[in-house]
Amino acid sequence: MTLHMPPILTYALRRLIQAIPVVILIMIGTFLLLKLAPGDTVDALVGDMGGADAAFIARLRAEYGLDQPIWVQLWRYMVKLASFDFGWSFVYEQPVATVLMDRLGTTLMLMAASLSIAFTAGIVLGAIAARRAYSATDNLISILGLVFYATPSFFLSLMLMLVFSVKLGWLPVGGIKTIAAFYTGWDHVWDVVRHLIMPTTALSLIYLAFYLRLMRASVMEVADLDYVRTARAKGAREGRLMTHHIMRNALLPVVTLLGLQFSTVLGGSIVVETIFTLPGLGQLAYQSVVQRDMNTLMGIIFLCAIIVVVVNFLTDLLYARLDSRIELA
Amino acid sequence: MTKTPPPVLDLCKLEISLPKGADRAFALEGLDLTINAGEIVCLVGESGSGKSLCAGAIMGLLPEPHVRVTGGAIRFMGEELRGKSDAEMRKLRGADISMIFQEPMTALNPQKTVGWQIDEVLRLHTKMTKAERKARALEMLERVHIPEPASAYNAYPHQISGGQRQRVMIAMSLVLSPKLIIADEPTTALDVTTQLQILKLIRELQEEEGAGVLFITHDFGVVAEIADKVAVLCRGELVESGTTDAVLNHPQHPYTRALIGAVPALTPPPVKAASDAPVVLKGTGLKKTFAARGGLLSGKRKAVTAVKDLTFELRQGETLGVVGESGSGKTTVSRIVTRLLECDQGSVELDGTDLLAATPKELRALRQHIQMVFQDPMASLNPRKRVVDLIAQGPIVHGADPKKAREDAKKLLELVELSPAAANRFPHEFSGGQRQRIGIARALAMEPKVIVADEPVSALDVSVQAQVLKLLAELRDRLNLSLLFVTHDLRVAAQLCDRIIVMQKGEIVEHGPTAEVFANPQHPYTQNLLSSIPGRDWTPPSLHANVA
Numbered sequence: 001m002t003l004h005m006p007p008i009l010t011y012a013l014r015r016l017i018q019a020i021p022v023v024i025l026i027m028i029g030t031f032l033l034l035k036l037a038p039g040d041t042v043d044a045l046v047g048d049m050g051g052a053d054a055a056f057i058a059r060l061r062a063e064y065g066l067d068q069p070i071w072v073q074l075w076r077y078m079v080k081l082a083s084f085d086f087g088w089s090f091v092y093e094q095p096v097a098t099v100l101m102d103r104l105g106t107t108l109m110l111m112a113a114s115l116s117i118a119f120t121a122g123i124v125l126g127a128i129a130a131r132r133a134y135s136a137t138d139n140l141i142s143i144l145g146l147v148f149y150a151t152p153s154f155f156l157s158l159m160l161m162l163v164f165s166v167k168l169g170w171l172p173v174g175g176i177k178t179i180a181a182f183y184t185g186w187d188h189v190w191d192v193v194r195h196l197i198m199p200t201t202a203l204s205l206i207y208l209a210f211y212l213r214l215m216r217a218s219v220m221e222v223a224d225l226d227y228v229r230t231a232r233a234k235g236a237r238e239g240r241l242m243t244h245h246i247m248r249n250a251l252l253p254v255v256t257l258l259g260l261q262f263s264t265v266l267g268g269s270i271v272v273e274t275i276f277t278l279p280g281l282g283q284l285a286y287q288s289v290v291q292r293d294m295n296t297l298m299g300i301i302f303l304c305a306i307i308v309v310v311v312n313f314l315t316d317l318l319y320a321r322l323d324s325r326i327e328l329a
Numbered sequence: 330m331t332k333t334p335p336p337v338l339d340l341c342k343l344e345i346s347l348p349k350g351a352d353r354a355f356a357l358e359g360l361d362l363t364i365n366a367g368e369i370v371c372l373v374g375e376s377g378s379g380k381s382l383c384a385g386a387i388m389g390l391l392p393e394p395h396v397r398v399t400g401g402a403i404r405f406m407g408e409e410l411r412g413k414s415d416a417e418m419r420k421l422r423g424a425d426i427s428m429i430f431q432e433p434m435t436a437l438n439p440q441k442t443v444g445w446q447i448d449e450v451l452r453l454h455t456k457m458t459k460a461e462r463k464a465r466a467l468e469m470l471e472r473v474h475i476p477e478p479a480s481a482y483n484a485y486p487h488q489i490s491g492g493q494r495q496r497v498m499i500a501m502s503l504v505l506s507p508k509l510i511i512a513d514e515p516t517t518a519l520d521v522t523t524q525l526q527i528l529k530l531i532r533e534l535q536e537e538e539g540a541g542v543l544f545i546t547h548d549f550g551v552v553a554e555i556a557d558k559v560a561v562l563c564r565g566e567l568v569e570s571g572t573t574d575a576v577l578n579h580p581q582h583p584y585t586r587a588l589i590g591a592v593p594a595l596t597p598p599p600v601k602a603a604s605d606a607p608v609v610l611k612g613t614g615l616k617k618t619f620a621a622r623g624g625l626l627s628g629k630r631k632a633v634t635a636v637k638d639l640t641f642e643l644r645q646g647e648t649l650g651v652v653g654e655s656g657s658g659k660t661t662v663s664r665i666v667t668r669l670l671e672c673d674q675g676s677v678e679l680d681g682t683d684l685l686a687a688t689p690k691e692l693r694a695l696r697q698h699i700q701m702v703f704q705d706p707m708a709s710l711n712p713r714k715r716v717v718d719l720i721a722q723g724p725i726v727h728g729a730d731p732k733k734a735r736e737d738a739k740k741l742l743e744l745v746e747l748s749p750a751a752a753n754r755f756p757h758e759f760s761g762g763q764r765q766r767i768g769i770a771r772a773l774a775m776e777p778k779v780i781v782a783d784e785p786v787s788a789l790d791v792s793v794q795a796q797v798l799k800l801l802a803e804l805r806d807r808l809n810l811s812l813l814f815v816t817h818d819l820r821v822a823a824q825l826c827d828r829i830i831v832m833q834k835g836e837i838v839e840h841g842p843t844a845e846v847f848a849n850p851q852h853p854y855t856q857n858l859l860s861s862i863p864g865r866d867w868t869p870p871s872l873h874a875n876v877a
Contacts (some may be wrong), residue, residue, distance in 0.1 A: 226432055227436055227438040229390070230428075230436045230501075232422070234449060235454060236423075237419060249438070323439075323440065
């Protein structure tokens with residue numbers, strides 16, 4: 001279908017307006033949940049200092065506004081957030097926005113790479129499995145998919161690390177670039193890619209199984225539909241049926257899953273980033289929880305909420321592109 | 330001296346085997362059938378008779394290896410098709426032998442434009458240029474009488490109506506002037522007026538092209554309308570074949586006689602004297618609009634009026650038919666009067682109590698008096714419940730003693746002519762007709778005053794349909810039930826209904842005693858409907874008496 005500009009703009013605007021209350025609710029909910037958890041930034045700071053007297057702790061609390069009632073704190077936070085002011089990270093001694101921006105690139109790279117690989121490999125393998133349903137090939141693909149799906153990501157990560165870094169020495173153990181190597185240009189790019197290979201593999205193998213299973217089922221369902229029979233009756237060969245009639249229709253549910261899964265992949269990246277010491281949002285989230293760095297944590301959650309909203313919007317656009325029956329309204 | 334050309338299709342002792350565990354070993358057993366150029370041969374049979382597999386065998390599109398041709402010959406233009414390679418068959422398919430399928434909704438790819446799908450046939454079989462192909466496709470769309478071929482060419486299937494989709498399907502199958510056209514129930518999914526147009530179109534194009542047509546159908550009305558020759562299949566065996574006149578008017582085989590005897594004649598019951606029985610169900614000024622999907626910001630929500638200002642009365646012991654084509658609002662009426670759908674305006678009085686104004690608690694009590702029988706007996710029975718529980722569920726919910734309710738359920742099974750021994754079985758263990766009997770028993774369990782039946786026999790084979798209709802009529806007379814009977818099938822309406830209301834676009838265009846409306850329709854829409862009934866000029870011979 002052709003997308004004329006005005007309808008799509010109205011559609012985007014409507015989606016944006018719908019997203020605002022969602023994000024606000026997420027932020028309020030997270031704020032309150034985090035306040036319920038015992039301990040705050042001051043506790044963590046004082047713990048790091050090795051203890052302090054009550055008066056000093058009270059002064060610190062007053063300075064950070066932590067002595068105010070929770071509703072006042074929430075109101076202040078939300079007002080600042082409205083102007084995209086995420087506050088100050090007491091752990092990193094930097095504005096939260098700066099900390100986040102430093103880390104965002106790594107996480108986006110990891111997620112984009114993992115999801116593209118999982119999605120592409122999933123639909124290709126799923127389609128192959130469906131066309132050879134119940135054969136040895138299908139069984140092999142399905143079993144492998146299930147094995148990867150059932151393997152915990154930390155175990156998979158450690159095994160990859162053990163084989164490719166420790167035993168074979170082919171790939172770096174962790175981090176996003178070789179420290180103190182100061183590569184430039186393509187050398188730098190290659191360095192980053194080498195660092196991302198294992199984390200991406202670990203993350204994508206797990207999500208591969210979802211796309212594979214769904215695509216297999218979807219292709220098998222579509223292949224039985226009347227219009228595929230019609231195409232066959234027209235004299236089309238099997239390969240053409242797949243490329244021209246089955247694929248696009250079978251992709252629809254898989255694309256829906258892609259949008260839904262983006263947020264879980266974001267969660268999965270916490271584990272993988274922490275294991276491979278990748279300086280991304282996932283690792284930052286983990287550290288912020290440990291260090292009670294409330295502002296940074298809230299910033300990460302805000303960013304994730306925005307990313308998920310944007311990705312779902314893009315998925316819907318993609319869906320409308322793929323399915324001629326859907327009109328954006 | 331000219332040699333007579335070979336027949337377009339010659340089936341000789343065709344045998345198709347079914348996988349182990351099927352209800353019989355062969356889907357087709359020794360089928361002989363000949364189709365000459367310019368001939369329409371109807372292959373008639375009930376579901377499961379093997380008629381669609383016959384089409385699959387000719388096209389080489391059987392779901393092998395489970396179902397495959399195991400004997401006999403399939404000769405197309407004198408050439409044996411069995412043993413041809415897949416590549417050779419692909420050359421024939423779509424070019425020399427083409428197919429028209431039943432469901433125009435699902436037989437076209439929803440993601441490709443109409444033009445693309447016609448174009449594909451030309452791309453696969455010819456070396457025409459893009460411009461030539463487009464010109465040819467547009468010409469075909471013109472020939473199947475699609476208004477504005479150019480805009481239909483660029484439309485997606487969901488953007489055109491069901492009848493137009495079937496025209497597209499026909500355009501697609503005829504674009505390369507095939508010698509043999511296999512039409513598998515091409516009009517079954519269409520409204521009666523559209524059906525007649527499509528039948529005329531197939532006839533017209535077939536006469537122009539001189540093709541042979543294998544027309545698969547279950548409907549003797551359609552046979553009477555279109556066939557030159559008829560072959561009747563019963564469980565894979567050819568029981569009778571001959572010219573249309575011979576088979577339809579002088580059937581020999583008991584099975585054919587039973588089938589034709591089951592076709593409802595278009596003679597409505599005689600007009601009863603104006604009844605003074607009390608009115609049990611009365612709808613006044615009913616109105617229902619559906620809000621179409623619309624944008625939050627776009628501001629325009631198109632409302633679709635399904636029913637506007639509908640008023641009717643149903644007297645005790647009477648059957649009121651609601652007839653109309655798809656989209657006429659007849660199903661909406663059945664949902665409103667049972668309050669399965671909330672109505673916008675109006676009132677439904679059940680025995681003097683307004684059903685639409687009832688509180689949820691009152692409504693639950695009132696529901697007992699008005700029960701529904703649904704169209705699809707498979708989908709409307711919970712597959713995980715035993716039949717006895719399905720029937721007893723209603724009374725138990727309304728406070729009956731469970732043990733007694735189950736006893737009563739078994740008696741009801743007897744009433745609908747099923748064995749009470751079947752009470753502990755699950756719905757899937759029954760045939761379609763038996764399931765519909767269970768649906769009727771379930772409705773009767775509540776001892777309702779009114780039964781609303783929404784297309785209760787349209788999913789059934791004609792012989793089963795006749796039995797279910799007979800059962801409904803008997804029960805109505807014995808229990809003095811009042812029936813609101815929604816149907817698209819005018820033959821069925823003629824057989825069962827005392828009075829009918831004819832609906833078009835949510836409005837009643839005509840109402841009255843069935844016999845009067847059929848004999849002397851006043852409204853142009855009713856006239857059009859009645860003149861579109863397939864085989865309306867053919868009166869099934871009266872065979873009921875001598876059916877074995």
